[in-house]
Amino acid sequence: MMKISFIVVNTVLAIFLYFLSIWYEQQDIQIQQINKKYISDTRKLKEVKKIDDWLNENVKSTLMQIPKSAQTADIDLIHFFDTYAKEYSFQVEKFVYKDETAHFLDIKYSISRDNYNKLLKFMKQKYQGGYLFIKSFTIEKTLLNGELTVVQPYPVKNKKTIERDLEDVPQ
Amino acid sequence: MSKFYSISVMNGYAFILYLENKNKNLTILDDEEIELSELPSFIKNKKNLYINLQQKFEFSENIQVPVAIATSRNVKNYLLYKIKESNSEIDVLFNFHKLPKQNDEEYISYNVDVLDEKAYLDALDFVDDFSKIKSSTTSKFALLSLANQCITQNFYICVYTTAKIIIILAVENKELIFSRTIIVEPSSAETMQMDITEQITQTISYINNQFRDIQFKTLVLSGSIALDDVIPQHIMMFNNVEISVLYPNTFVQNIDAEESQTYILPLGTLFLPKSNQFLPKVVLGIRQFNITALLSLIASSILLCFMFYFTFNAYEKYSELSDKNQLLSAKYAQVRAQAKILPQKELSRYANHIYMVNKYFKNTPADELKLLEPLVNMSKPIKFEYKDKDGQIDFKVDFEKKFTKLINLYKFGEEFNNRFNDINSSIKIDKSVVIDYKTLTYKVQIHTVNKNDNRTRVKARRL
Numbered sequence: 351m352m353k354i355s356f357i358v359v360n361t362v363l364a365i366f367l368y369f370l371s372i373w374y375e376q377q378d379i380q381i382q383q384i385n386k387k388y389i390s391d392t393r394k395l396k397e398v399k400k401i402d403d404w405l406n407e408n409v410k411s412t413l414m415q416i417p418k419s420a421q422t423a424d425i426d427l428i429h430f431f432d433t434y435a436k437e438y439s440f441q442v443e444k445f446v447y448k449d450e451t452a453h454f455l456d457i458k459y460s461i462s463r464d465n466y467n468k469l470l471k472f473m474k475q476k477y478q479g480g481y482l483f484i485k486s487f488t489i490e491k492t493l494l495n496g497e498l499t500v501v502q503p504y505p506v507k508n509k510k511t512i513e514r515d516l517e518d519v520p521q
Numbered sequence: 522m523s524k525f526y527s528i529s530v531m532n533g534y535a536f537i538l539y540l541e542n543k544n545k546n547l548t549i550l551d552d553e554e555i556e557l558s559e560l561p562s563f564i565k566n567k568k569n570l571y572i573n574l575q576q577k578f579e580f581s582e583n584i585q586v587p588v589a590i591a592t593s594r595n596v597k598n599y600l601l602y603k604i605k606e607s608n609s610e611i612d613v614l615f616n617f618h619k620l621p622k623q624n625d626e627e628y629i630s631y632n633v634d635v636l637d638e639k640a641y642l643d644a645l646d647f648v649d650d651f652s653k654i655k656s657s658t659t660s661k662f663a664l665l666s667l668a669n670q671c672i673t674q675n676f677y678i679c680v681y682t683t684a685k686i687i688i689i690l691a692v693e694n695k696e697l698i699f700s701r702t703i704i705v706e707p708s709s710a711e712t713m714q715m716d717i718t719e720q721i722t723q724t725i726s727y728i729n730n731q732f733r734d735i736q737f738k739t740l741v742l743s744g745s746i747a748l749d750d751v752i753p754q755h756i757m758m759f760n761n762v763e764i765s766v767l768y769p770n771t772f773v774q775n776i777d778a779e780e781s782q783t784y785i786l787p788l789g790t791l792f793l794p795k796s797n798q799f800l801p802k803v804v805l806g807i808r809q810f811n812i813t814a815l816l817s818l819i820a821s822s823i824l825l826c827f828m829f830y831f832t833f834n835a836y837e838k839y840s841e842l843s844d845k846n847q848l849l850s851a852k853y854a855q856v857r858a859q860a861k862i863l864p865q866k867e868l869s870r871y872a873n874h875i876y877m878v879n880k881y882f883k884n885t886p887a888d889e890l891k892l893l894e895p896l897v898n899m900s901k902p903i904k905f906e907y908k909d910k911d912g913q914i915d916f917k918v919d920f921e922k923k924f925t926k927l928i929n930l931y932k933f934g935e936e937f938n939n940r941f942n943d944i945n946s947s948i949k950i951d952k953s954v955v956i957d958y959k960t961l962t963y964k965v966q967i968h969t970v971n972k973n974d975n976r977t978r979v980k981a982r983r984l
């Protein structure tokens with residue numbers, strides 16, 4: 351009877367251990383998958399951190415303050431024109447037009463070449479709300495003239511903020 | 522199994538030896554002689570029993586088996602069939618031995634010893650658990666085993682006596698060819714010796730008559746007769762045989778010669794070959810069950826060990842992976858805390874900014890002028906034209922310089938050319954030079970080279 355008891359106990363234990371080892375193997379597969387994901391996500395996060403650092407160092411400081419409405423953007427452009435119209439002999443070449451990203455105002459300019467200070471000021475001129483894009487620039491005899499485009503970044507419309515996950519980060 | 526009990530049951534008494542087998546030496550640790558009624562309680566918690574019993578229903582006969590029946594199993598079945606022919610009403614236990622001499626070519630003679638199984642089991646009733654029985658036989662086979670252990674002659678007659686029983690065996694080449702068990706009931710104590718002498722003498726004569734071709738010159742005595750002075754002398758006188766006495770104390774330690782005669786049958790049981798055992802089916806069944814259970818136990822234990830091994834390995838791997846998981850999790854949490862995943866809107870803003878900076882600040886007239894600085898330092902341009910057409914830069918610069926000395930014109934031209942070549946290694950520009958030697962004027966136009974520009978390079982023209 352003792353032997354039978356031991357046989358039963360041994361067999362039950364063996365079966366239990368068999369299922370336990372199978373359970374361990376299944377857990378191993380799951381943990382391996384989780385570990386792979388951790389490794390992949392950690393790598394992605396490191397890349398994200400590098401990009402964050404780069405953005406902070408190189409982009410954030412130069413980022414423009416985008417106006418809250420399209421109307422404000424247009425008024426900003428007009429204000430810029432009016433402010434420097436006399437100084438740089440501005441003429442509107444093409445009034446405010448826009449695409450998906452910005453509002454534009456094309457302006458012709460003309461500056462005396464002899465006024466070196468004004469020339470230097472023009473070369474360093476900036477538009478606080480956006481960018482000044484010089485399309486043409488001609489120096490001839492005593493005159494500097496050409497055409498520039500004032501670019502006013504456009505406020506993004508109807509785009510909800512989407513919280514992004516690591517899954518959205520490309521490998 | 523170094524310690525065991527050998528029990529001989531005879532005439533309502535049990536003769537018990539408690540022995541130890543150490544290095545193939547038998548040592549008697551204890552001996553008992555108790556009534557049969559006390560035996561069940563005596564053996565209750567004892568194991569490893571070697572038993573011999575005196576059986577009333579025991580007979581032997583010679584059966585001829587056809588030569589064609591070859592295998593042991595078939596021979597056994599044939600013998601059982603023959604025994605059942607004459608004893609159909611009882612279940613029998615039997616063992617069989619091929620007789621040393623065979624007189625027929627078509628048949629093989631077997632000596633068969635038969636017991637009533639039920640009576641035998643009843644006699645074994647004192648054993649509470651049949652699995653304790655290691656060996657079981659009848660008295661005459663116990664005697665035969667010990668005699669074969671002690672006697673080296675090929676032919677001999679063995680006599681064993683107690684107060685009431687005489688067992689006589691005729692042995693040829695260690696095989697039993699004749700046996701007789703006689704119950705002695707002497708009419709008086711005075712005539713007992715004569716009765717025993719007469720029974721033995723008559724049986725010896727009968728054996729000699731039955732087996733005329735064998736000369737039994739040795740008579741082996743054991744039991745009470747071995748301790749008697751008178752009976753052996755009478756037997757010798759009547760039968761002309763040499764008398765020997767079984768003295769098992771030569772290979773069994775811790776027993777004297779006289780005492781050993783009391784325990785002849787228990788000692789004989791210890792040397793019993795398997796073929797002389799009588800083991801009922803129930804005992805064999807229990808034994809097979811025990812063997813099967815033992816094998817199953819071993820198999821299940823091995824299986825358990827293997828499963829322990831595999832499970833332990835699986836656990837180690839699991840544990841290792843879990844540790845790695847914790848490390849990776851901690852590392853992930855650390856990096857996650859440091860990295861900031863920007864919302865889509867903010868990212869779009871950054872992307873937009875980068876796009877515009879690339880588009881509108883990529884090229885400026887100042888960059889081009891800076892590039893042409895070495896040439897501008899030599900001569901102030903009279904005209905500078907710059908156009909940006911969707912990122913495609915197109916500029917044109919005119920230089921004009923007058924000289925009073927030709928050498929200066931020449932040197933200027935050489936220097937201008939050198940500086941132009943230095944600049945031209947970094948951007949693709951071309952130049953058109955016109956030198957007016959009459960007015961000592963050096964005119965040059967520098968312009969970008971477009972992909973579609975089919976203009977050929979103009980070498981310096983002399984006017």
